[in-house]
Amino acid sequence: MRPKVLWVQFGSCSGCTISFLDNGPWADRILDSIDLLHAPLITDRNEMPEKADLTIVEGAIAVTRQHLKKLHDLRERSKKMLSIGACAESSGILHYAVGNQMPQPELDAFLPAHEIVPVDYVMPGCPPAPAAIAKFLEAFISGDEDYLAPYAEIIGKPEGRIREIVQQGLCMSCGMCGATCPTHAISYVEGKPVIRDELCIMCGECYFQCPRSFFPCREGELTCDPGAARPMGVYAEGMQMRSSSPEIRKHAQAGGVVTALLNYCLDTKTIDGALVAKDGSNPWEGVPQMVERSEEVVASAGTKYAVCPTLYKLRESLTLGGLRKLAVVGLPCQMEALEKYMQYPLGIRAHPDTSILRIGLFCSSNFRYNAMHKMVEEVGGVRPADITRIDIGAGAFQITTVTGETIDIPLKVVHGYEQESCKVCPDFTSEFCDISVGAIGAREGWSAVLVRSERGTDIVKDATSEGYLEKGDEAPDMDLVKLLSEKKRMRANKSLSWREKYGLLNPFPGIDALKD
Numbered sequence: 001m002r003p004k005v006l007w008v009q010f011g012s013c014s015g016c017t018i019s020f021l022d023n024g025p026w027a028d029r030i031l032d033s034i035d036l037l038h039a040p041l042i043t044d045r046n047e048m049p050e051k052a053d054l055t056i057v058e059g060a061i062a063v064t065r066q067h068l069k070k071l072h073d074l075r076e077r078s079k080k081m082l083s084i085g086a087c088a089e090s091s092g093i094l095h096y097a098v099g100n101q102m103p104q105p106e107l108d109a110f111l112p113a114h115e116i117v118p119v120d121y122v123m124p125g126c127p128p129a130p131a132a133i134a135k136f137l138e139a140f141i142s143g144d145e146d147y148l149a150p151y152a153e154i155i156g157k158p159e160g161r162i163r164e165i166v167q168q169g170l171c172m173s174c175g176m177c178g179a180t181c182p183t184h185a186i187s188y189v190e191g192k193p194v195i196r197d198e199l200c201i202m203c204g205e206c207y208f209q210c211p212r213s214f215f216p217c218r219e220g221e222l223t224c225d226p227g228a229a230r231p232m233g234v235y236a237e238g239m240q241m242r243s244s245s246p247e248i249r250k251h252a253q254a255g256g257v258v259t260a261l262l263n264y265c266l267d268t269k270t271i272d273g274a275l276v277a278k279d280g281s282n283p284w285e286g287v288p289q290m291v292e293r294s295e296e297v298v299a300s301a302g303t304k305y306a307v308c309p310t311l312y313k314l315r316e317s318l319t320l321g322g323l324r325k326l327a328v329v330g331l332p333c334q335m336e337a338l339e340k341y342m343q344y345p346l347g348i349r350a351h352p353d354t355s356i357l358r359i360g361l362f363c364s365s366n367f368r369y370n371a372m373h374k375m376v377e378e379v380g381g382v383r384p385a386d387i388t389r390i391d392i393g394a395g396a397f398q399i400t401t402v403t404g405e406t407i408d409i410p411l412k413v414v415h416g417y418e419q420e421s422c423k424v425c426p427d428f429t430s431e432f433c434d435i436s437v438g439a440i441g442a443r444e445g446w447s448a449v450l451v452r453s454e455r456g457t458d459i460v461k462d463a464t465s466e467g468y469l470e471k472g473d474e475a476p477d478m479d480l481v482k483l484l485s486e487k488k489r490m491r492a493n494k495s496l497s498w499r500e501k502y503g504l505l506n507p508f509p510g511i512d513a514l515k516d
């Protein structure tokens with residue numbers, strides 16, 4: 001039987017309803033699967049059954065007898081209740097109402113629904129993106145409680161908790177919160193989000209979308225168990241590869257595979273553009289950039305050993321930039337942010353045909369720019385501007401200077417300068433992507449490549465047959481890659497234990513992170 005659904009508006013601009021309708025044919029399919037008895041703007045039906053399966057509350061609840069009575073009445077009729085959008089979830093922009101607002105000046109105080117009656121789910125967002133609403137309703141119709149669980153756990157978690165992520169050393173500078181924020185209230189200082197309070201409308205999207213508030217992992221994924229069955233995640237094949245272009249290899253960090261892949265994808269229109277870390281104005285600084293031309297791709301080659309909130313440009317690329325076929329290059333934690341966005345696409349209103357090719361890098365750790373700067377000056381005795389190359393390998397942070405001198409900083413020392421959140425990170429090889437690329441396990445001048453998805457496998461195969469990539473005769477040293485993956489999990493495991501001991505938040509596993 002089709003579930004009986006009511007969609008009821010309180011103090012709302014109808015933005016959430018319109019966002020749902022923006023799903024086009026997808027919305028039609030969902031509407032065919034439910035019995036929608038009341039929903040201004042969607043149906044002329046105005047029925048109030050004794051029992052509804054789901055009531056969707058849109059808008060903040062005005063502190064008037066009529067609104068309070070109506071909400072209580074709905075609660076009694078409803079098996080499940082969803083507060084949709086920032087207004088219902090946190091009173092959103094109406095939080096600031098002081099009376100006399102047009103067009104309803106008689107209403108001057110508002111509360112979120114869950115502060116008046118128990119609700120079962122809240123969906124942050126101003127408005128939530130169309131796909132997020134569609135996915136919620138599909139999960140509700142099919143009874144997928146696992147998928148719905150974060151929407152239950154997030155109830156009453158104030159949007160300000162994104163600050164907690166930063167303060168508790170869990171932020172790893174992915175840039176997703178800034179991409180999500182509908183009012184551009186978030187900017188980045190040293191890769192960490194800073195919120196301008198005067199622009200924040202308390203929509204809660206940043207916290208929900210942050211991969212460190214919760215991560216929707218399944219059994220065996222992103223586990224900090226060093227003995228886990230799949231320390232490198234799921235992959236189809238490991239290969240040693242390099243770019244066929246000596247010019248690319250000259251600029252690249254290892255075999256130039258990332259750059260060659262992006263160029264192949266641009267040339268063949270497999271993608272319209274890519275998000276990368278280009279050189280910033282300070283030496284060895286990386287800044288996010290959307291690139292559409294191969295010269296820009298080549299200019300972005302090479303590793304910048306400092307945090308770069310690449311995903312900050314995701315909204316711009318998918319909306320203003322008009323890109324439908326995007327590639328994103330990023331670290332394992334950034335691939336996690338993308339994975340979460342694909343499962344819970346709350347914050348960015350992308351076109352339904354959007355595809356994102358994920359090229360993930362191997363990563364042992366990263367630094368805030370100033371910490372990296374301090375380390376190379378203090379320990380290495382060299383200014384960043386005088387460094388021509390940096391590598392991580394053979395137990396050391398290896399620096400080559402303009403004079404040709406090489407300086408090794410032992411990794412033991414390096415750990416003292418790392419970004420705090422890297423210490424709880426269990427992912428070495430970018431488990432959540434289409435193609436993983438690293439240097440470890442490959443010989444000098446080559447890259448270790450793990451193809452994970454069918455799409456990733458096809459793209460690597462085609463780029464090779466079209467002459468963009470060369471495949472080495474031997475596979476990478478997978479025992480070494482495995483060993484480092486296990487070591488990283490072991491370190492994360494240790495950090496989780498001491499964090500727990502001192503009462504700090506932990507990001508894993510799954511939605512347990514949301515439980516107080």
Ligand SMILES: Cc1cc2nc3c(=O)[nH]c(=O)nc-3n(C[C@H](O)[C@H](O)[C@H](O)COP(=O)(O)OP(=O)(O)OC[C@H]3O[C@@H](n4cnc5c(N)ncnc54)[C@H](O)[C@@H]3O)c2cc1C
Pocket residue numbers: 251252253254255256257258259260275276277278286300301302303304305306307308310329330331361362363364365366367392437438439440441447448
């Ligand atoms: C912080 C960091 C730590 C790493 N640690 C390891 C490690 O321990 N072991 C290992 O084998 N490999 C590690 N890598 C990956 C390695 O350095 C190379 O990026 C990888 O081998 C790909 O080489 P390539 O020649 O194919 O890439 P290139 O063709 O040189 O392209 C590199 C790509 O990386 C992107 N990029 C550069 N810096 C950053 C950044 N800070 N954040 C996000 N994207 C960036 C660029 O946009 C570019 O698209 C790390 C990378 C980074 C950024």
Ligand code: SF4
Pocket residue numbers: 159160162180181182183184185186195199200201202203204205206207
């Ligand atoms: S910072 Fe932006 S995304 Fe976060 S709650 Fe405020 S308005 Fe929403």
Ligand code: SF4
Pocket residue numbers: 162165166170171172173174175176177178191192193209210211212309337
């Ligand atoms: S981890 Fe990413 S989404 Fe979370 S606070 Fe940091 S930059 Fe924002």
Ligand code: SF4
Pocket residue numbers: 172331332333334363364365366419421422423425426427
């Ligand atoms: S160690 Fe993990 S959290 Fe740190 S930069 Fe690398 S992938 Fe991100």
